[in-house]
Amino acid sequence: MASAAIRPTIRFSPKASTDPCLPPWDTCHLFSRCRNRTVTSLRSSLISSDLLGTNRSVDPVLKCNRIRSTVSATATPAEVMEQTPPKTDSKISTIVDVDLGDRSYPIYIGPGLLDQHDLLQRHVHGKRVLVVTNTTIAPLYLDKVINALTSGNSKISVDSVILPDGEKYKDMDTLMKIFDKAIESRFDRRCTFVALGGGVIGDMCGFAAAAFLRGVNFIQIPTTVMAQVDSSVGGKTGINHRLGKNLIGAFYQPQCVLVDIDTLNTLPDRELASGLAEVVKYGLIRDPEFFEWQEKNMQALLARDPSTLAYAIKRSCENKAEVVALDEKEGGLRATLNLGHTFGHAIETGFGYGQWLHGEAVAAGMVMAVDMSYRLGWIDESIVKRAFNILQQANLPTGPPEVMTVEMFKSYMAVDKKVADGLLRLILLKGSLGNCVFTGDYDRKALDDTLRAFCKS
Amino acid sequence: MASAAIRPTIRFSPKASTDPCLPPWDTCHLFSRCRNRTVTSLRSSLISSDLLGTNRSVDPVLKCNRIRSTVSATATPAEVMEQTPPKTDSKISTIVDVDLGDRSYPIYIGPGLLDQHDLLQRHVHGKRVLVVTNTTIAPLYLDKVINALTSGNSKISVDSVILPDGEKYKDMDTLMKIFDKAIESRFDRRCTFVALGGGVIGDMCGFAAAAFLRGVNFIQIPTTVMAQVDSSVGGKTGINHRLGKNLIGAFYQPQCVLVDIDTLNTLPDRELASGLAEVVKYGLIRDPEFFEWQEKNMQALLARDPSTLAYAIKRSCENKAEVVALDEKEGGLRATLNLGHTFGHAIETGFGYGQWLHGEAVAAGMVMAVDMSYRLGWIDESIVKRAFNILQQANLPTGPPEVMTVEMFKSYMAVDKKVADGLLRLILLKGSLGNCVFTGDYDRKALDDTLRAFCKS
Numbered sequence: 001m002a003s004a005a006i007r008p009t010i011r012f013s014p015k016a017s018t019d020p021c022l023p024p025w026d027t028c029h030l031f032s033r034c035r036n037r038t039v040t041s042l043r044s045s046l047i048s049s050d051l052l053g054t055n056r057s058v059d060p061v062l063k064c065n066r067i068r069s070t071v072s073a074t075a076t077p078a079e080v081m082e083q084t085p086p087k088t089d090s091k092i093s094t095i096v097d098v099d100l101g102d103r104s105y106p107i108y109i110g111p112g113l114l115d116q117h118d119l120l121q122r123h124v125h126g127k128r129v130l131v132v133t134n135t136t137i138a139p140l141y142l143d144k145v146i147n148a149l150t151s152g153n154s155k156i157s158v159d160s161v162i163l164p165d166g167e168k169y170k171d172m173d174t175l176m177k178i179f180d181k182a183i184e185s186r187f188d189r190r191c192t193f194v195a196l197g198g199g200v201i202g203d204m205c206g207f208a209a210a211a212f213l214r215g216v217n218f219i220q221i222p223t224t225v226m227a228q229v230d231s232s233v234g235g236k237t238g239i240n241h242r243l244g245k246n247l248i249g250a251f252y253q254p255q256c257v258l259v260d261i262d263t264l265n266t267l268p269d270r271e272l273a274s275g276l277a278e279v280v281k282y283g284l285i286r287d288p289e290f291f292e293w294q295e296k297n298m299q300a301l302l303a304r305d306p307s308t309l310a311y312a313i314k315r316s317c318e319n320k321a322e323v324v325a326l327d328e329k330e331g332g333l334r335a336t337l338n339l340g341h342t343f344g345h346a347i348e349t350g351f352g353y354g355q356w357l358h359g360e361a362v363a364a365g366m367v368m369a370v371d372m373s374y375r376l377g378w379i380d381e382s383i384v385k386r387a388f389n390i391l392q393q394a395n396l397p398t399g400p401p402e403v404m405t406v407e408m409f410k411s412y413m414a415v416d417k418k419v420a421d422g423l424l425r426l427i428l429l430k431g432s433l434g435n436c437v438f439t440g441d442y443d444r445k446a447l448d449d450t451l452r453a454f455c456k457s
Numbered sequence: 458m459a460s461a462a463i464r465p466t467i468r469f470s471p472k473a474s475t476d477p478c479l480p481p482w483d484t485c486h487l488f489s490r491c492r493n494r495t496v497t498s499l500r501s502s503l504i505s506s507d508l509l510g511t512n513r514s515v516d517p518v519l520k521c522n523r524i525r526s527t528v529s530a531t532a533t534p535a536e537v538m539e540q541t542p543p544k545t546d547s548k549i550s551t552i553v554d555v556d557l558g559d560r561s562y563p564i565y566i567g568p569g570l571l572d573q574h575d576l577l578q579r580h581v582h583g584k585r586v587l588v589v590t591n592t593t594i595a596p597l598y599l600d601k602v603i604n605a606l607t608s609g610n611s612k613i614s615v616d617s618v619i620l621p622d623g624e625k626y627k628d629m630d631t632l633m634k635i636f637d638k639a640i641e642s643r644f645d646r647r648c649t650f651v652a653l654g655g656g657v658i659g660d661m662c663g664f665a666a667a668a669f670l671r672g673v674n675f676i677q678i679p680t681t682v683m684a685q686v687d688s689s690v691g692g693k694t695g696i697n698h699r700l701g702k703n704l705i706g707a708f709y710q711p712q713c714v715l716v717d718i719d720t721l722n723t724l725p726d727r728e729l730a731s732g733l734a735e736v737v738k739y740g741l742i743r744d745p746e747f748f749e750w751q752e753k754n755m756q757a758l759l760a761r762d763p764s765t766l767a768y769a770i771k772r773s774c775e776n777k778a779e780v781v782a783l784d785e786k787e788g789g790l791r792a793t794l795n796l797g798h799t800f801g802h803a804i805e806t807g808f809g810y811g812q813w814l815h816g817e818a819v820a821a822g823m824v825m826a827v828d829m830s831y832r833l834g835w836i837d838e839s840i841v842k843r844a845f846n847i848l849q850q851a852n853l854p855t856g857p858p859e860v861m862t863v864e865m866f867k868s869y870m871a872v873d874k875k876v877a878d879g880l881l882r883l884i885l886l887k888g889s890l891g892n893c894v895f896t897g898d899y900d901r902k903a904l905d906d907t908l909r910a911f912c913k914s
Contacts, residue, residue, distance in 0.1 A: 127878050176629060183700045188876040211668075213874045214695060214706045215786070238671060243640045249671045250707065329672070417670045419645040421584050 094310075096317045098233065099325040103253040107233060107317050109310060113260040114144050114221075117151045123255040124149065125217040126190030129158045130182055132205035133196040134165040137223055140266050145196050145221060159185050163201070168354040170200045170240045172248070178208040192217045192255070198224035198271070199231035199358060203249070206237030210252035220254045223263040225275020225309075226359050229282075229316035232257045234324040234334075240353060244415040245345040251329055259317075261310050269302075269395075274359030276301060276394045277340075279312050281366060282319040284387060285339050285427070288434035290315050295386070298393045335418055335438045339427040340366030346412035347400050356401065363396035370429055372450040376442055378430040386433070399454050406451045551767075553774045555690065556782040560710040564690060564774050566767060570717040571601050571678075574608045580712040581606065582674040583647030586615045587639055589662035590653040591622040594680055597723050602653050602678060616642050620658070625811040627657045627697045629705070635665040649674045649712070655681035655728070656688035656815060660706070663694030667709035677711045680720040682732020682766075683816050686739075686773035689714045691781040691791075697810060701872040702802040708786055716774075718767050726759075726852075731816030733758060733851045734797075736769050738823060739776040741844060742796050742884070745891035747772050752843070755850045792875055792895045796884040797823030803869035804857050813858065820853035827886055829907040833899055835887040843890070856911050863908045 093110030113119055129149055133142055138160070146158045161181040163174055182191075193216060195205035202220050209218035222232035238249015264272070279301075283291025293315075294301070300308040320337065327333040343365030347356060356364075370387045373379045391398055400409075418425045418438075425440040426447075550567030570576055586606050590599055595617070603615045618638040620631055639648075650673060652662035659677050666675035679689035695706015721729070736758075740748025750772075751758070757765040777794065784790040800822030804813060813821075827844045830836045848855055857866075875882045875895075882897040883904075 172629060172633060179698060179705055183698050183704055183872060186871055186876070186879075188878070189874060190877045207668075211664075211695075211705050211707060213704060214693065214708055236671070238668075241636060241640050247640055247670060248636055248668045250668060251671055414643055415640060417646060419643070420647045421645070422643075 094314050096314060096321050098253070098321045100235075100253060100328055103235075103328075105254055105256050107257040107259060107321070109228075109259045109261070109314050109317065111260065111262050111306060111310070113258055114141070114148050114262070117148045117153075120145075120148045120219070120221075120258060121153055121156070123217075123219055124156060124192045125255070126188075126192060127155050127157060128185075128187055128191040129156060129194055130178075130185070130187060130191065131158060131160040131194045131196050132163065132178055132201060132208065133160065134163045134201055136165040137197045137201070138162045141196060141221075141223065141263060145194065149194070159187075163204070165200075166354040167200055167240070167348065167358065168352070170204055170353065171242075172239060175204055175208060175239050178204065179212060182208070182212055187212070187216075189213050189216055192219060194219045194221060195232070195254075196221045196223065197227070198222065199227045202227050202232045203237050203246070204239060206235070206252055206254065207239060207249050210237055210250040215252070218252075218254050220257040221263075222257065222259060224267055224271050225264065225313070226271070226278060226357075227275075228259045228261075228264075228313050229275055230278040230320065230337075232259075233317055233320045235328070240349075244349055244412065245353075247415065247417070257317075259313060261306060261313065264304065264309060270357060270360075272302070272304070273395045274357035276312075277359035277363040277366070277391065277396055279316050280387075280390055280394065281337070281339050281362070282316050283434070284366065284370070284383075284429060285336050285436040286323075286434055287315070287319055288432070290319070291386075291390070291433060295390055298390060302394065332438060335425070336427050336436050338418065339429075339436060340364075340369045342413055342416045342418060342424070342426055343368045343400070343409065345416060346409045347404060349412045350404055350408040351401050356397070360397050361400075363391045363394075364398060364400050367391060367398045368400070368450055368454055369427065371453065372426070372442075372446050373429040375446040375449055376428065378428060378437075383429060383433055402456060404455055405457050406448075406455045409451050409455065551771050553771060553778050555710070555778045557692075557710060557785055560692075560785075562711055562713050564714040564716060564778070566685075566716040566718065566771050566774065568717065568719050568763060568767070570715055571598070571605050571719070574605045574610075577602075577605045577676070577678075577715060578610055578613070580674075580676055581613060581649045582712070583645075583649060584612050584614060585642075585644055585648040586613060586651055587635075587642070587644060587648065588615060588617040588651045588653050589620065589635055589658060589665065590617065591620050591658055593622040594654045594658070595619045598653060598678075598680065598720060602651065606651070616644075620661070622657075623811045624657055624697070624805065624815065625809070627661055627810070628699075629696060632661055632665060632696050635661065636669060639665070639669055644669070644673075646670050646673055649676060651676045651678060652689070652711075653678045653680065654684070655679065656684045659684050659689045660694050660703070661696060663692070663709055663711065664696060664706050667694055667707040672709070675709075675711050677714040678720075679714065679716060681724055681728050682721065682770070683728070683735060683814075684732075685716045685718075685721075685770050686732055687735040687777065687794075689716075690774055690777045692785070697806075701806055701869065702810075704872065704874070714774075716770060718763060718770065721761065721766060727814060727817075729759070729761070730852045731814035733769075734816035734820040734823070734848065734853055736773050737844075737847055737851065738794070738796050738819070739773050740847075741823065741827070741840075741886060741890070742793050742893040743780075743891055744772070744776055745889070747776070748843075748847075748890060752847055755847060759851065789895060792882070793884050793893050795875065796886075796893060797821075797826045799870055799873045799875060799881070799883055800825045800857070800866065802873060803866045804861060806869045807861055807865040808858050813854070817854050820848045820851070821855060821857050824848060824855045825857070825907055825911055826884065828910065829883070829899075829903050830886040832903040832906055833885065835885060835894075840886060840890055859913060861912055862914050863905075863912045866908050866912065 096107040098105055098107065108119060131142065131145055142160060149158050150156050159181065161178055163169060163177060193205050193209040195202040195218065202222060206218060209216050220232040222228045235251050235253035237252050238246045241247040280294060283294055297308050301312055323334055323337055340362045344361035347361040347364060348358065367388060370384050374381065374384045388398055413424055416424065423440040425438060427436055427438050428442065429435065430437045553564040555562055555564065565576060588599065588602055599617060606615050607613050616638065618635055620626060620634060650662050650666040652659040652675065659679060663675060666673050677689040679685045692708050692710040694709050695703045698704040737751060740751055754765050758769055780791055780794055797819045801818035804818040804821060805815065824845060827841050831838065831841045845855055870881055873881065880897040882895060884893055884895050885899065887894045
């Protein structure tokens with residue numbers, strides 16, 4: 001069977017996933033999963049009074065609901081599976097550290113964190129804060145965030161700028177609104193920008209913080225699964241150009257990322273599923289145990305079981321933190337986090353920004369990348385099926401929209417950031433589940449065949 | 458005598474400078490000149506075959522015209538004065554290193570460097586180069602630079618983008634033209650941007666290089682004294698906002714700076730003088746011997762004596778490199794390079810970008826800052842006179858244009874990047890010549906008095 005036969009763009013209803021035995025990790029690929037986790041100083045730990053400062057009070061809820069969620073740097077797969085939290089406990093509070101020397105920062109994950117005012121305030125620099133958010137999120141969480149920033153601290157003043165919602169506004173004109181607000185309000189270098197929203201807000205606020213007065217502090221408060229598991233972590237910021245996604249931007253790290261999983265209560269189902277595409281990605285490229293866990297827990301994730309969601313977010317952040325710590329500026333390894341994204345960005349640009357959510361385009365792109373990997377003979381058919389099935393379970397597209405043609409893909413993929421000296425490099429799976437390569441060394445026919453299989457013309 | 462009496466804005470004809478004995482360096486100020494030059498690894502040396510790569514040929518002209526121009530890290534003032542090159546030698550080729558760890562780079566200074574093709578080509582990354590220049594410089598030097606980039610190297614292809622000339626085009630709309638060109642031409646991360654022009658081109662090309670695909674390599678080829686002695690060195694890039702200068706940008710270091718002093722042959726007199734304002738600045742804030750040298754050599758500089766110009770550029774770059782190596786991101790020390798700039802930026806913004814050249818506004822701003830320092834009782838009247846006289850000799854303005862009011866100054870100075878938590882910090886001279894402070898701790902009355910003395914309303 002050619003995997004290319006799998007190309008519907010309609011949504012499938014969930015069904016049970018396959019669950020094959022996982023082969024042992026192999027060691028044949030340059031960018032295969034890092035064996036020795038101790039090469040990073042990834043720290044995943046409970047929020048403790050020590051970490052928050054010994055003189056600061058810790059919310060009783062946090063104290064009472066701590067559970068063991070630390071992932072050891074040398075944990076075996078079996079141990080990792082055991083660390084899945086019990087479904088009945090909805091409170092998980094962890095810190096995942098992103099280790100980047102003097103640019104290191106914590107990711108706080110848990111429920112009710114926006115009520116932990118101290119957590120946010122300790123990362124504010126200066127007396128003035130600019131909250132950047134959008135028309136959807138502002139009515140839901142802006143007051144809560146302003147309260148978290150100012151409660152018990154009368155010295156802090158907060159301004160906000162509310163942008164239109166959606167990927168199509170991730171452009172220079174909208175970015176200028178942030179600069180206009182900051183400059184007209186006479187913000188100076190001793191200030192903090194806070195991104196409150198999804199990936200678009202985080203990317204734009206982060207780039208504005210990087211460029212305003214050549215760099216001010218910023219904090220990420222992601223409110224979508226997509227932003228919580230991926231875009232808020234690692235310092236990639238930027239805006240789109242009419243010819244391509246994220247072509248203008250900066251690597252710029254936040255002071256902290258605060259993931260209050262309670263904000264997911266207001267997230268539309270379609271947005272939830274979009275974020276799960278990136279969760280699936282981590283399993284496919286480097287974490288087969290996590291993939292297996294997802295196969296077992298996809299329904300609980302879609303049903304928004306808090307502890308299941310929190311675990312998926314934590315595990316995703318750990319994967320991302322580990323990669324970013326090893327390759328902040330995307331010299332090679334970090335590019336593997338873009339599985340399916342080159343196809344996906346072409347869909348987003350060609351179909352029109354905002355027609356599909358980012359994760360929807362990435363899901364279709366991952367199916368195409370997996371298909372191409374199979375055509376190259378680099379993976380077994382079982383991986384093709386499992387990837388297709390889990391994305392289908394998550395109610396995500398498994399092929400591009402009909403409007404996309406082979407020529408559109410080729411044209412938009414040619415401006416991808418991973419092109420080097422004219423050669424398009426792709427992230428492709430190779431070997432057993434959880435292994436991938438980032439390479440320009442592949443048979444062009446396989447790419448052509450995949451594009452033709454997924455496009456009507 | 459109140460120094461405020463010195464406020465003409467007309468150009469004065471040159472006259473002889475004063476030449477008082479210099480008091481010994483004092484040690485009372487936080488930001489006074491660094492005593493122990495060995496804390497930086499500033500290297501100022503001849504271009505040698507070793508530095509250029511042992512297998513590369515060195516132009517015979519360079520070989521024949523080497524002179525001793527190395528400045529020892531521990532040179533005494535007397536030694537430094539002796540190192541002034543003989544006036545009869547027009548060939549000086551030096552390298553000043555900017556020591557920033559893995560972001561270190563050389564500044565090449567000398568005549569005929571654009572004929573040293575190897576010098577430029579060794580800093581090109583990838584196969585594609587985008588030269589960013591303007592309508593004034595393109596007819597003069599674009600072909601020469603393209604030839605320097607491609608001569609003997611058929612693998613390199615060069616595109617160019619020619620922007621309108623002038624400070625008023627240092628904005629987001631013009632910046633977008635660089636991105637448009639790079640993206641439409643399908644440049645990828647393995648490319649090099651080359652800034653060919655003055656400070657505006659360098660700042661815009663540098664920011665474009667910092668943000669395009671989140672960062673590509675770039676090279677500075679400054680063609681004005683202003684850019685050669687100041688703006689091309691140290692990695693400050695950016696654009697203006699309608700409310701203030703350089704409010705949007707990045708710290709982003711080039712691969713190298715190539716100062717071919719032959720390009721000054723086509724520089725208008727007014728531009729030449731503008732650049733000398735920054736040369737004078739280095740003397741005032743940290744290098745009294747250099748200031749004394751300038752007092753003796755201003756006429757030779759204005760007459761474009763090649764060796765005198767080359768020495769002024771080299772010595773300025775050494776001063777700047779030393780400061781930038783100690784404080785790349787302007788935590789404190791680097792701000793002292795902005796003597797007169799807060800007043801000057803207010804003039805540029807208030808009077809209209811491009812009405813006055815940057816150095817003209819800075820010259821007027823330095824006279825105002827020196828005046829204020831005197832009103833505070835921080836410097837002797839002799840320094841006020843010497844600063845005034847040398848700027849007057851250089852045919853630079855010594856006060857703001859008449860259109861500037863006290864309120865305009867206050868309004869535009871309030872958005873300066875050196876404001877912190879609402880407090881305007883200024884660079885002011887304090888102590889003997891060559892000493893300054895960067896401080897918000899000054900009597901507000903002195904600032905008010907200075908503004909009133911220099912403004913009609």
